[in-house]
Amino acid sequence: MSGVARPPAHRVHPGSAYALIKTASHDLLEATGSAEAAARGTRGSGETLRKAAHHEHDSFLAADQIADIEKRTGRPLVTAALAEVNGYLLIPTPASLEGAGVEHRSMKECSEAVASIAEALANGGLINRDETPKVRREVREAILALFTLxxxxEDTYPDVRPARARGA
Structure with missing residues (x-):
């Protein structure tokens, strides 16, 4: 087994983090149809890309290869995995989100998130495993809508900064 399952001592993440990146890399190549199809839009051969996405190999896709392939597929799978491994959430820029009425959409999405949380909590005061996918979807949609707002x-009033939180 390679360094993926048991990362060398100089690595900072657990093996599961590297496995997540490998899985996202594999999924990204599949989104193009094949490693050979992915190779047509970036540097390296299909075999090189396939090895970089395989859990048994220590090599990983390079940043420029990831950027090229994600641009072609429109799916930032590896970028999202890298963000997650480092404790961040990848959020699309507002330009990539469609629709008008940003203020109303923000209120709608927040209301739906609060409603899904309240519904889940009504069944025993905890959000259970079965309710988690819906709650997470609604919360993420609210986050995106609020980020877009x-x-x-910020674009409309670039000179106006957010107010400081109380006690900050």
């Missing part, structure tokens, strides 16, 4: 306000 924030960006729109």
């Amino acid at each position: 924030d960006q729109q306000l």
Whole structure:
């Protein structure tokens, strides 16, 4: 087995983090149809890309290869995995989100998130495993809508900074 399952001592993440990146890399290549199809739009051969996405090999896709392939597929799978491994959430920029009425959409999405949380909590005071996918979807949709609103306000009033939180 390679360094993926048991990362060398100089690595900072557990093996599961590297496995997540490998899985995302594999999924990204599949999104293009094949490693050979992915290779047509970036440097390296299909075999090189396939090895970089395989759990048994220590090599990983390079940043420029990831950027090329994700651009072609429109699916930032590896970028999202890298963000997750480092404790971040990848959020699309507002320009990539469609629709008008950003303020109303923000309120709608937040209301739906609160409603799904309240519904889940009504069944024993905890969000159970079966309710988690719906709650997470609604919460993420609210986050995206609020981020879009924030960006729109920043674009409209670039000289106005957010107010500081109380006690900060």
